[in-house]
Amino acid sequence: QFHMIKYEDLKWGESLGQGSFTRIFKGYKTDIHDGEKHVTEVFLKELDVIHINCWESFFESASLMSQISHKHLLLVYGVSVHGVKNIMVQEFVEYGALDLYLKRGRSVSVSWKLDVAKQLASVLNFLEEKNIVHGNICAKNLLLSREGDLSQGSSPFIKLSDPGMSVAMLGKDVILDRIPWVAPEVLESPDNLTLECDKWSFGATVWEIFNNGNTPLRGWDLDQKRQFYESFQQLPPSQWTELADLISQCMDYNAAFRPSCRSIIRQLNSLITSDYVILHATEPVTQ
Ligand code: ATP
Ligand code: MG
DSSP: OOOBOOGGGEEEEEEEEEOSSEEEEEEEEEEEETTEEEEEEEEEEEEOGGGGGGHHHHHHHHHHHHHOOOTTBOOEEEEEEETTEEEEEEEOOTTOBHHHHHHTTOOOOHHHHHHHHHHHHHHHHHHHHTTOOOOOOSGGGEEEEEOOBGGGTBOOEEEEOOOOSOGGGSOHHHHHHTTTTSOHHHHHOTTOOOHHHHHHHHHHHHHHHHTTTOOTTTTOOHHHHHHHHHTTOOOOOOSSHHHHHHHHHHTOSSGGGSOOHHHHHHHHHHHHHHHHHHHHHHOTTOO
16 A cells, blocks of 8 residues: 555665654655666654554554645655564655744744645645545644745645554553544544544644644643543633634534534635734734
């Protein structure tokens, strides 16, 4: 289901630290086309050996990404296996994860954030049409391939990364830690992910984007997080009421009430009209 890449065709660059179950590196992939050598910059995700028993789930994530193609979906070139090493070879995305980018304090405008939310909604719509559940949507898994500059009229460009290990494989604590991105019903049945679960995560991700990458519920311990869901709480609402309304529709504890992607897109598009007002009324310094 995915392309196998010869280990010898990969060159390892600097270590970029760790992902949730992975060690990550910059790297290079060599291909020969018509006798000519091509070198591509890549992002290498090596499954941590302590999680080696989860390799199937790791490869499933790679396989999912290789089967579908959308401009806002990260390109996965394939996987490479070498001894105990299981490596996912991905497109290298210049500006890295969106949460970190926003946390670094880049001042971006409301239209910039709205653009990102629309791009995420468009890939979500694409997945919904294909009946594919992602399962791990969050700002950390949105990669920024173009910064954009609104004064020049260019938009940002994001790519949704792979979901990684399936929730069904995760321990209870890891799932609890994913509150508030993970849909509440997943805590009861982690092996029954639905399209509606992604809608919830979308809501939490939009919240993050509009809160400048601040981690929702940061510093809360697992018990507090569990109680947050048990008492049906919501994240602090945005002052922009139409946006707050969209987020709360997505983060509805009743999965059946969450909006369709069509409706999400329609609502996001209707936010444009309020944009000018918001931008100039509350954020005069960001432009
Ligand atoms: P999870 O499965 O929970 O998403 P992970 O193994 O994918 O975990 P992340 O924490 O999502 O790891 O990613 C680690 C970091 O690697 C991110 O913060 C991001 O900065 C960077 N990163 C991930 N993918 C890419 C990519 N394709 N190009 C450039 N940087 C990336
Ligand atoms: Mg990730």
